[in-house]
Amino acid sequence: MKLARNKKREETPVAPAKAEQNKNDLEIFDFSGEVAVSVRDVDLYYGDFQALKKINMNVPKRRITAMIGPSGCGKSTLLKTLNRMNDLVEGCRVEGTIEIGGRNIYDKATDLAALRKNVGMVFQKPNPFPMSVYDNIAYAPRTFGIRQKGKLDAIVERSLRQAAMWDELKDRLNKSALGLSGGQQQRLCIARALSVQPQVLLMDEPTSALDPISTGKIEELCSELKEQVTIVIVTHNMQQAARISDKTGFFLLGELVEFGDTDDIFTSPKHPETERYITGRFG
Amino acid sequence: MVKINKTKFQDASAKYLFILCACMSIVAVFGIIGYILYDSLPALREIGVFKFLFGSVWKFSSDTYGILPMLVSTVVVTLMAVLLGGVVGVFTAIFMVFWCPDKLRVRYSGGNAFLKKFVAWLNRFNLRAVFDQVIKLLAGIPSVIYGYFGLQIVVRAMAQIDPNYRGFGALSTCIVLAIMIVPTITSLTKNALEAVPEHYYEGALAVGNSKAQAVFNIVLPAARSGIISALILGIGRAVGETMAVQMVSGGTANFPTGLFVSIRTLTTNIVAEMGEVVSGSLHESALIATGLVLLVLVLLINFSINLVPKEFKGKRGVKVLHGDASAEIVYTRKGVIPEILKYFTMVCAALVVISLAAVILFILINGIPHISWNFLFGGDDYQGNSLLPAFISTGYMILFTLIIALPLGIGAAVFFVEYAKPGSKAVKVLRTFTDTLAGVPSIVFGLFGYLLFTKLVGRSIFAGAFTMVLVVLPTIIRSTEESLLAVPMAWREASYGLGAGKIRTIFRVVLPAAFPGIATATVLAIGRIISESAALIYTSGMLSVDSSSVSMALNPMNSGSTLTVFMYSFFAEGLAFEEAYATAVVLLVITALLNLIVRSIEKRVRKKG
Numbered sequence: 001m002k003l004a005r006n007k008k009r010e011e012t013p014v015a016p017a018k019a020e021q022n023k024n025d026l027e028i029f030d031f032s033g034e035v036a037v038s039v040r041d042v043d044l045y046y047g048d049f050q051a052l053k054k055i056n057m058n059v060p061k062r063r064i065t066a067m068i069g070p071s072g073c074g075k076s077t078l079l080k081t082l083n084r085m086n087d088l089v090e091g092c093r094v095e096g097t098i099e100i101g102g103r104n105i106y107d108k109a110t111d112l113a114a115l116r117k118n119v120g121m122v123f124q125k126p127n128p129f130p131m132s133v134y135d136n137i138a139y140a141p142r143t144f145g146i147r148q149k150g151k152l153d154a155i156v157e158r159s160l161r162q163a164a165m166w167d168e169l170k171d172r173l174n175k176s177a178l179g180l181s182g183g184q185q186q187r188l189c190i191a192r193a194l195s196v197q198p199q200v201l202l203m204d205e206p207t208s209a210l211d212p213i214s215t216g217k218i219e220e221l222c223s224e225l226k227e228q229v230t231i232v233i234v235t236h237n238m239q240q241a242a243r244i245s246d247k248t249g250f251f252l253l254g255e256l257v258e259f260g261d262t263d264d265i266f267t268s269p270k271h272p273e274t275e276r277y278i279t280g281r282f283g
Numbered sequence: 284m285v286k287i288n289k290t291k292f293q294d295a296s297a298k299y300l301f302i303l304c305a306c307m308s309i310v311a312v313f314g315i316i317g318y319i320l321y322d323s324l325p326a327l328r329e330i331g332v333f334k335f336l337f338g339s340v341w342k343f344s345s346d347t348y349g350i351l352p353m354l355v356s357t358v359v360v361t362l363m364a365v366l367l368g369g370v371v372g373v374f375t376a377i378f379m380v381f382w383c384p385d386k387l388r389v390r391y392s393g394g395n396a397f398l399k400k401f402v403a404w405l406n407r408f409n410l411r412a413v414f415d416q417v418i419k420l421l422a423g424i425p426s427v428i429y430g431y432f433g434l435q436i437v438v439r440a441m442a443q444i445d446p447n448y449r450g451f452g453a454l455s456t457c458i459v460l461a462i463m464i465v466p467t468i469t470s471l472t473k474n475a476l477e478a479v480p481e482h483y484y485e486g487a488l489a490v491g492n493s494k495a496q497a498v499f500n501i502v503l504p505a506a507r508s509g510i511i512s513a514l515i516l517g518i519g520r521a522v523g524e525t526m527a528v529q530m531v532s533g534g535t536a537n538f539p540t541g542l543f544v545s546i547r548t549l550t551t552n553i554v555a556e557m558g559e560v561v562s563g564s565l566h567e568s569a570l571i572a573t574g575l576v577l578l579v580l581v582l583l584i585n586f587s588i589n590l591v592p593k594e595f596k597g598k599r600g601v602k603v604l605h606g607d608a609s610a611e612i613v614y615t616r617k618g619v620i621p622e623i624l625k626y627f628t629m630v631c632a633a634l635v636v637i638s639l640a641a642v643i644l645f646i647l648i649n650g651i652p653h654i655s656w657n658f659l660f661g662g663d664d665y666q667g668n669s670l671l672p673a674f675i676s677t678g679y680m681i682l683f684t685l686i687i688a689l690p691l692g693i694g695a696a697v698f699f700v701e702y703a704k705p706g707s708k709a710v711k712v713l714r715t716f717t718d719t720l721a722g723v724p725s726i727v728f729g730l731f732g733y734l735l736f737t738k739l740v741g742r743s744i745f746a747g748a749f750t751m752v753l754v755v756l757p758t759i760i761r762s763t764e765e766s767l768l769a770v771p772m773a774w775r776e777a778s779y780g781l782g783a784g785k786i787r788t789i790f791r792v793v794l795p796a797a798f799p800g801i802a803t804a805t806v807l808a809i810g811r812i813i814s815e816s817a818a819l820i821y822t823s824g825m826l827s828v829d830s831s832s833v834s835m836a837l838n839p840m841n842s843g844s845t846l847t848v849f850m851y852s853f854f855a856e857g858l859a860f861e862e863a864y865a866t867a868v869v870l871l872v873i874t875a876l877l878n879l880i881v882r883s884i885e886k887r888v889r890k891k892g
Contacts, residue, residue, distance in 0.1 A: 025616065026614050026615065026616060027614075083489065085485065085488065085489060088485070088488070112491075112493075113491045113492070113493060113616060114491070115491075116488065116489055116490065116491040116492075117490070117491035117614060120489065120490065121489040123482060123485065123486065123489070125482060127480075127482035127483065127485070127486040128486075129483060129486065129487070129501055129505070130483070130504070130505050130594060130595040131504075131595060132595075132597055132598050132602075134602055139487075139490070139500070139501075140490035140491060140492075141612075141614065143490075143491070143492055143496050143500065143617060143618055144491065144614035144615060144616070144617060145613075145614065145615035145616065145617035146612065146614065148607075148610070149605070150605060150606060150607030150610055151607060151610045151612055153604035153605055153606035153607070154604075154606030154607050154608050154610060154612070155606075155612065156604060156606070157604050157606045157608075158606075158608075170604075171601060173601070173602035173604070174597055174598040174599065174600060174601060174602045175597040175598075176594075176595050176596055176597035178594065178595065179597065189486070192486075192490065193489070193490065195490075196490060196491060196614060197614075
């Protein structure tokens with residue numbers, strides 16, 4: 001099964017490269033460098049409250065970067081600045097620069113559709129649309145102008161295979177997505193995010209509402225997906241961060257206390273706060 | 284020991300009392316259907332059901348009664364009105380939820396101090412809340428007022444394009460009905476949109492949707508069942524509307540073959556001829572049979588709400604993919620249509636604001652100059668027309684209706700919340716009947732009151748009040764129920780824990796805690812009583828403008844015109860329109876005041892919570 005899936009992947013044409021030839025204005029990012037996301041001197045305010053303080057971090061391409069820390073430390077806030085979902089929050093103000101694919105996304109000229117097409121997101125609570133499985137995945141491609149059935153079918157199949165759900169769902173494509181189990185819904189949401197071939201995938205505590213078996217599946221999926229996309233994951237679960245991530249950032253009270261290779265952070269943290277947190281003394 | 288038994292006895296008897304209250308809805312529905320069916324039988328038997336339904340001539344001088352033209356007119360006019368009002372209402376609701384700015388941002392840099400203050404004052408308003416309040420106000424405006432607006436503005440405007448320069452007929456009726464159902468559809472659609480989980484919207488944005496795409500492709504379809512219900516309720520309201528239609532439709536029983544053809548609907552057929560009917564005649568029975576057809580039609584429409592699927596259940600069949608893996612996939616920016624629709628929501632909202640402002644300004648401009656102390660409160664020694672008798676009749680109407688309806692409604696609500704097992708069959712049946720009662724058009728209530736109550740107590744304020752009890756009962760039950768449900772379970776448990784019985788808990792803990800909700804229900808009921816006219820004309824009666832007097836109005840055994848009926852009688856007699864407008868101003872002010880009261884109660888409750 002695994003083999004078949006990998007084979008399928010090789011056949012899938014790489015859309016962004018071709019799209020660039022067509023001077024597509026959605027593919028405005030250049031992910032040829034080793035750093036996918038570069039956060040520099042970012043301060044974030046909700047009204048008068050400063051939620052993020054001078055954050056600096058470089059997220060490496062095609063790796064899993066985990067963000068950990070106690071509740072309210074700003075890790076989810078930072079995640080949401082990466083695809084500018086924070087724009088929805090009233091009174092939210094961001095200073096500093098966040099470069100994704102070589103572009104400052106807080107630049108005034110940034111096209112949000114292009115940004116979010118390239119930086120997908122998976123939410124804490126599974127949020128499939130009230131549609132069929134097929135339509136859930138075909139939804140985003142359709143809004144990006146793909147109408148031909150053959151292409152849509154190909155995208156749906158590819159996305160489901162990428163999310164390791166094809167065999168489970170290929171006979172249930174017309175069923176309501178709301179009828180799936182919580183774990184399936186969350187993986188469907190991952191497939192939905194993959195449907196527009198993002199370069200970066202943001203995951204906001206994707207397993208916190210799931211049982212251990214579903215959690216295991218999603219972790220396995222993440223490890224497979226990092227061959228193609230850069231993953232930034234926020235998690236409350238330190239074992240999860242240790243298991244799947246390559247880099248880990250530890251946040252406390254809006255500050256990035258420590259950022260480095262996951263192995264180093266969990267074996268020899270430099271900061272006493274990091275050590276106290278990962279050994280479970282607070283948080 | 285004896286004491287405990289006494290409490291037990293009280294608890295048991297109270298329970299049956301509450302059940303009795305809840306059963307009133309069943310009695311009322313069966314009573315209405317039974318009475319109207321029974322009195323329709325002579326006509327249906329003599330004319331024949333088929334001939335009655337499909338006969339195209341209605342002429343009482345020759346005792347020929349076929350309601351097909353009315354039936355067709357009702358259906359056509361309603362569908363057109365719902366198409367127009369539904370589109371405008373739904374899109375206005377979308378605008379209110381997604382694009383209405385919170386604050387006005389009027390800028391003024393001139394030196395005029397007064398204007399500066401005025402602009403600052405304007406900018407302080409929460410625009411969304413104001414919009415919301417205005418929509419609620421409009422939903423409460425009596426239909427007679429819409430009728431006058433239709434008569435003076437819509438019909439006159441239509442006369443400009445009518446080849447015969449008249450303007451009455453199908454098109455005017457449609458427009459007036461559309462304006463009347465827009466507030467209902469807007470506020471129900473708004474509720475449905477606000478009930479869509481935020482995470483659908485966020486999910487759509489996260490895959491690169493623009494706001495307009497997310498709203499029109501995801502949120503709107505997710506609110507589908509609520510919106511369809513809103514449209515169905517709009518249809519029910521349009522089918523049942525009587526007075527406003529009577530004033531603009533022209534009134535001849537024609538098929539709606541053109542925009543300016545004078546038409547008659549089922550409701551107006553009843554109201555137009557009921558006054559001159561001979562009791563016990565075939566004519567009377569035929570009119571009642573019209574009411575039966577109307578009732579069946581509305582019940583069918585309202586029951587169809589239950590057929591709307593609540594959530595997406597999946598499509599049928601198995602989807603087989605024929606993916607073309609070698610196809611070149613290029614994502615492009617699409618979605619011009621949602622952006623256009625976004626501007627369309629603004630157009631609709633503007634349309635609503637303009638027509639609403641037109642209705643209100645029309646009344647105020649025409650009415651305010653004719654308001655005087657004597658017009659409002661002149662006694663019998665005053666020579667001109669005075670509203671005082673109508674005030675007295677309205678006051679009586681409110682008093683007597685509430686004295687009966689409040690205990691019944693609250694008792695029924697207590698049964699639903701405190702005694703009934705949620706989800707049990709009995710509750711479902713009772714609930715269905717309460718909802719059914721809520722959907723019955725007021726002219727049908729009027730017909731029932733005419734058949735039963737005027738026979739019992741004569742055409743009088745009492746007969747009108749008995750009829751109004753049935754009209755307001757569902758409202759009272761529903762809003763009391765909601766407020767009872769909002770009382771925390773823990774309070775009841777605390778009361779039981781202290782050894783109080785059920786009845787004591789209900790009267791000492793639950794009902795006092797639910798008081799604001801019950802007060803709101805009462806105010807809503809008062810609003811409904813004040814604005815009602817179709818149910819009253821043939822029960823409490825419509826006095827001619829000249830013959831109304833304070834001395835007569837003081838005795839509730841006499842017939843009397845409430846404010847809206849009084850206002851309608853100006854039209855019916857074709858006189859003194861200025862004073863009708865002045866009456867409309869009074870009604871508008873009362874409606875606005877009632878709205879303010881409801882709002883301040885709600886605000887107080889929210890503050891406490």
